[in-house]
Amino acid sequence: MEYEYTTFQAQKISSAQSRDNTSPDNFAQKDISKEENPATATITVNAVEIPELTEQEQSDRLFLKRKVERAFFEAGKALMELRDRRLYRSTHATFEEYCKDRFGYNRSRSYQLIDAAIVVDNLQKCPQFVDILPTAEGQVRPLTKLEPQEQQEAWPTAVEETGGKVPTGRIVKDVVQRIMERTQVPNSYQIGEVCQILAKDNPELRGKGGCWCIVVAVHDFSCTVRIWDGELTAGLKHLKSFDYLPVECQQMQEICDGVPQERS
Template structure:
């Protein structure tokens, strides 16, 4: 009797046929694929719409507002301190709430005296760059008319205070030259504060003059928008140390180390220098008194700004009265009060 066919063999055969067919199909697919190195990848592009003219205008306007933020801050601080027209006299817009501008800046904005002065000085430098070479255009804003800072060809504007601060110590004409040199070194772009500082330092070294001041000489301080010398412009001082590029001078209210660019020789005769030294000694003995009243301090400040090497009769009497009141005389000996 014939043996029935085995089901197991049928199943194996079917499985074998299916595997062979799948392998054949896979081989066929692989053989039809391109070299992966030359395969084309399809990327769906997302279209970015171009800015409209209005959007371009808005962007430029906002960028300029960011760039001139430090400039506007310095200008505003200057007006708060001096008014819109400084020549007319200080308006002191802070006077209703604060006695001094320094106190006002500290409490209202968190600025120290030096920080506020640097912002004002930086705005002065920016004004110089705008007025002499960089263009200025008036544009309307929501609140006021403000200068729109532009670039003209290769002329690039500073956009933060760090780039401007090193220029403060230079004369206005030299500021413009130094800034353009910094722009060149930055490849025609806005230079960093470090680049500007390096250029300014090289400029100072190139133009520095020898220090000819002598010990005991009387000279006058020139503030020249140097924030650290604010309030000292016009004061005379006695040179007590001569450095390579600066002098330490004794003034009516203390000692200051000042670069020779900020000093002016008064060319007094030796005898006149000795007379001014005596006056300086008398003022200095008084200024250290903790109980010195404002009226007495005002007299000392006046004497510290003299433009002559002597005291008038009235000035001598005033100084003598203050010395007597606070127990000091010209010989630095206490005066006994009855």
């Protein structure tokens, strides 16, 4: 009898649960995905009103936006001051070693940022100042090949060609190339001519400014020259002839030829 009572009780509980499943609350929780077509189901989305920016918020946004855009410029200025004041000297022997250790910048990247800061400073002094300034170092890099007054011409031209927006590095490069082609003069140097290297505005020639060299190949707008430790290619504006006589150039050539023999 105890077993029968237990079975009856279980059936009663099961029946009660079955009735409960048809209650309004359970019906609301019931999975209806099999009864309704998902494609025709109605989804209610509550609209959220986004408040307009206040004048102060708009001012803050503009300030922060310009701060982000000028990050490369500020980095270049800071690197230049670290280098010029030799503030690295207590921990590192050279500026290049300091940048590599502290910032992960190789020599080329450090000087790219420094050169970019110099260009942006120059653009800010432009008589025909434009509100749109470079926002990335890559946009400035082509301008480093130009003289300061040419930079002030090239950047507004690139901005105009972009419809008043910040131009890409490619557009700036195209403008710079056109200016360089316009201002280039025929190469009058001759093989064997003795020249002085002018390193101004050319990071690749740093450490070689003022050194003498001998022209070994003449190109349209550059020369390949030989110096004490090898050969390099320099643009015409980075060379200055000593105007030696042919016999003097020959003597310098003999001296240059003898340098490797003395080192070997």
